[in-house]
Amino acid sequence: xxxxxxxxxxxxxxxxxxxxxxxxxxxxxxxxxxxxxxxxxxxxxxxxxxxxxxxxxxxxxxxxxxxxxxxxxxxxxxxxxxxxxxxxxxxxxxxxxxxxxxxxxxxxxxxxx
Amino acid sequence: xxxxxxxxxxxxxxxxxxxxxxxxxxxxxxxxxxxxxxxxxxxxxxxxxxxxxxxxxxxxxxxxxxxxxxxxxxxxxxxxxxxxxxxxxxxxxxxxxxxxxxxxxxxxxxxxxxxx
Numbered sequence: 001x002x003x004x005x006x007x008x009x010x011x012x013x014x015x016x017x018x019x020x021x022x023x024x025x026x027x028x029x030x031x032x033x034x035x036x037x038x039x040x041x042x043x044x045x046x047x048x049x050x051x052x053x054x055x056x057x058x059x060x061x062x063x064x065x066x067x068x069x070x071x072x073x074x075x076x077x078x079x080x081x082x083x084x085x086x087x088x089x090x091x092x093x094x095x096x097x098x099x100x101x102x103x104x105x106x107x108x109x110x111x112x113x
Numbered sequence: 114x115x116x117x118x119x120x121x122x123x124x125x126x127x128x129x130x131x132x133x134x135x136x137x138x139x140x141x142x143x144x145x146x147x148x149x150x151x152x153x154x155x156x157x158x159x160x161x162x163x164x165x166x167x168x169x170x171x172x173x174x175x176x177x178x179x180x181x182x183x184x185x186x187x188x189x190x191x192x193x194x195x196x197x198x199x200x201x202x203x204x205x206x207x208x209x210x211x212x213x214x215x216x217x218x219x220x221x222x223x224x225x226x227x228x229x
Binding site: 004040041042043045048058059090092098099101102103104105106107109 | 159209219221224
């Protein structure tokens with residue numbers, strides 16, 4: 001049922017590698033978000049975008065970066081992965097006004113060895 | 114500043130019994146309020162929202178929520194719990210006045226266990 005897709009679903013990789021987590025949505029939503037969530041715990045907003053060429057840092061400091069070149073695509077990049085980056089990363093999007101809910105992807109579970 | 118509190122880390126209920134998951138909020142203006150559910154290894158799934166109007170909001174899977182402005186609460190309810198309702202539930206708020214832009218503030222989550 002998801003119209004927002006995240007790849008990969010799981011990634012185990014060594015320290016120091018460059019990683020890009022992909023997120024795409026087919027709903028034409030202008031707003032997109034990245035959250036970090038340790039499994040079963042609260043969400044922390046790390047990046048958001050209100051449209052193409054618009055990106056902002058969220059409430060939780062993150063060493064990751066994002067880009068929004070196309071409406072449907074909002075990738076997140078870690079230039080040099082560290083064990084502290086081990087977590088689940090959730091992408092979401094929303095459209096319309098502030099009363100619209102967010103639609104979430106199923107997440108990428110990242111493990112840095 | 115906007116905030117959301119879910120005072121219970123965990124709620125346990127027997128199948129067939131009514132359930133309530135509590136949520137209180139704080140915003141400077143009027144709120145948009147949301148409930149989401151998360152199953153293991155999945156993203157959050159939207160259940161219901163309050164915008165304006167009737168204080169009792171009905172949503173997916175038989176869930177409903179009651180908005181109480183004086184108590185600044187938005188508790189999630191279901192008349193008869195199912196084992197399959199066991200999951201993690203998140204309450205969320207956004208200020209209608211647009212304070213903080215379109216950022217949604219999520220509660221810390223409440224784990225619901227429904228025992229057969």
